[in-house]
Amino acid sequence: MTDRPTPDAANSMWGGRFAAGPDAIMEAINASIGFDRRLAAQDIRGSRAHAAMLAAQGIITPSDAAAIEEGLLTVLSEIEGGGFQFRTDLEDIHMNVEARLKALIGDPAGRLHTARSRNDQVATDFRLWVRDQCDAAIAGLEALIRAALTQAEAGADWVMPGFTHLQTAQPVTWGHHMMAHVEMWGRDLGRFRDARARMNESPLGAAALAGTGFPIDREATAKALGFDRPMANSLDAVSDRDFALEFLGAASICAMHLSRLAEEMVIWSSAQFRFVAMSDRWSTGSSIMPQKRNPDAAELIRAKIGRILGATVALFTIMKGLPLAYSKDMQEDKEQVFDAADSLMLALAAMEGMLRDLTVNREAMERAAASGFSTATDLADWLVREAGLPFREAHHVTGSLVAKAEAREVDLPDLSLGEMQAVNPAITAAVFDVLGVQNSVASRTSYGGTAPVRVREQIARWKERLG
Numbered sequence: 001m002t003d004r005p006t007p008d009a010a011n012s013m014w015g016g017r018f019a020a021g022p023d024a025i026m027e028a029i030n031a032s033i034g035f036d037r038r039l040a041a042q043d044i045r046g047s048r049a050h051a052a053m054l055a056a057q058g059i060i061t062p063s064d065a066a067a068i069e070e071g072l073l074t075v076l077s078e079i080e081g082g083g084f085q086f087r088t089d090l091e092d093i094h095m096n097v098e099a100r101l102k103a104l105i106g107d108p109a110g111r112l113h114t115a116r117s118r119n120d121q122v123a124t125d126f127r128l129w130v131r132d133q134c135d136a137a138i139a140g141l142e143a144l145i146r147a148a149l150t151q152a153e154a155g156a157d158w159v160m161p162g163f164t165h166l167q168t169a170q171p172v173t174w175g176h177h178m179m180a181h182v183e184m185w186g187r188d189l190g191r192f193r194d195a196r197a198r199m200n201e202s203p204l205g206a207a208a209l210a211g212t213g214f215p216i217d218r219e220a221t222a223k224a225l226g227f228d229r230p231m232a233n234s235l236d237a238v239s240d241r242d243f244a245l246e247f248l249g250a251a252s253i254c255a256m257h258l259s260r261l262a263e264e265m266v267i268w269s270s271a272q273f274r275f276v277a278m279s280d281r282w283s284t285g286s287s288i289m290p291q292k293r294n295p296d297a298a299e300l301i302r303a304k305i306g307r308i309l310g311a312t313v314a315l316f317t318i319m320k321g322l323p324l325a326y327s328k329d330m331q332e333d334k335e336q337v338f339d340a341a342d343s344l345m346l347a348l349a350a351m352e353g354m355l356r357d358l359t360v361n362r363e364a365m366e367r368a369a370a371s372g373f374s375t376a377t378d379l380a381d382w383l384v385r386e387a388g389l390p391f392r393e394a395h396h397v398t399g400s401l402v403a404k405a406e407a408r409e410v411d412l413p414d415l416s417l418g419e420m421q422a423v424n425p426a427i428t429a430a431v432f433d434v435l436g437v438q439n440s441v442a443s444r445t446s447y448g449g450t451a452p453v454r455v456r457e458q459i460a461r462w463k464e465r466l467g
């Protein structure tokens with residue numbers, strides 16, 4: 001708890017405009033310091049750049065700028081050390097920092113806000129924070145991709161069933177399956193990089209909405225904060241939250257991709273599949289069934305998409321009806337972005353850890369790949385290629401052979417040559433060369449195919465891409 005100041009003290013932040021302080025309910029709904037304190041480092045960084053620019057332009061004195069710089073570094077140290085006292089009556093991170101700065105250095109603190117508004121200040125802070133999250137997501141994805149590449153390289157020729165409709169379709173390799181997820185995450189990398197590039201413009205200097213009459217240097221503050229350029233329109237600069245929406249959109253797609261692999265992990269680790277075993281680090285036991293090893297980490301990753309997608313919908317809903325420029329509704333833009341970013345980073349780190357610790361049951365996968373008539377397509381292709389049948393006829397012949405094998409409760413390679421020739425006399429003993437699952441995957445040499453040689457090429461391409 002913090003001591004609430006007198007109405008006069010609270011109103012001093014507003015320049016004497018109001019005769020009495022807000023009541024408790026208004027204070028509670030109006031204050032954002034409970035969550036926007038997470039912007040403290042970005043807020044202080046922006047203020048330092050702004051003060052340095054004001055001094056360089058002769059708008060404030062060098063001595064005031066030096067006092068502001070030293071004071072802001074002290075405030076940052078207090079916040080990072082946990083000794084800073086945040087005050088709800090001061091509403092937000094900007095006023096909390098400014099009030100503490102004034103307590104530390106006196107009058108020079110009042111000159112810091114020259115030629116800026118809380119509107120461009122929060123737009124700058126939030127943009128810097130989201131840019132940092134893009135960088136974190138990119139780093140997390142790169143680490144995750146490296147973990148998947150390790151799995152893919154180890155299992156480039158390990159055969160497993162490929163599924164459609166969760167029914168056995170054709171044999172593929174473990175490496176090929178891992179590389180499918182790598183390609184998805186590669187697109188996620190592209191989305192975060194694109195979003196970061198697009199958001200890398202500075203709102204600082206737009207002031208409330210119309211710019212300022214002071215001779216500020218927006219190029220200088222943009223450069224100091226690592227932006228490519230200042231935003232070109234002051235009204236747009238304080239109104240825009242596209243950068244947060246783009247981040248949430250990229251995060252939602254990425255979380256969906258993580259959820260799909262998490263679902264596969266849940267299925268593959270079950271007693272019915274036993275394709276993989278998760279380490280104890282990523283599993284939990286049952287309070288009543290001692291034999292259980294629950295894939296809780298995968299299930300929680302699978303659930304994160306709900307929070308992240310919900311945040312995306314929430315921010316779209318907030319922004320859709322707002323006129324330009326700033327409205328107080330936009331105070332509600334941060335909590336869901338904070339939560340979505342936290343959820344995404346946690347999911348990325350957990351998935352990377354699961355993949356690095358994952359044990360793959362090669363024998364179980366190969367047994368499963370050989371069942372369910374997974375080489376039926378290879379048989380149909382052979383009939384087209386070697387026996388000269390039109391594909392539709394080959395499809396019909398293969399279906400008849402599958403029915404015959406089902407009736408005998410065997411797989412296609414277990415049928416005798418005579419049984420096959422009874423369905424179509426053009427079949428020769430050479431057909432058995434394509435019916436084994438190893439032969440099947442080795443034959444899929446088209447670009448992007450599951451053949452081990454192609455999988456290793458794609459692994460090499462990604463290793464070069466990541467550097």
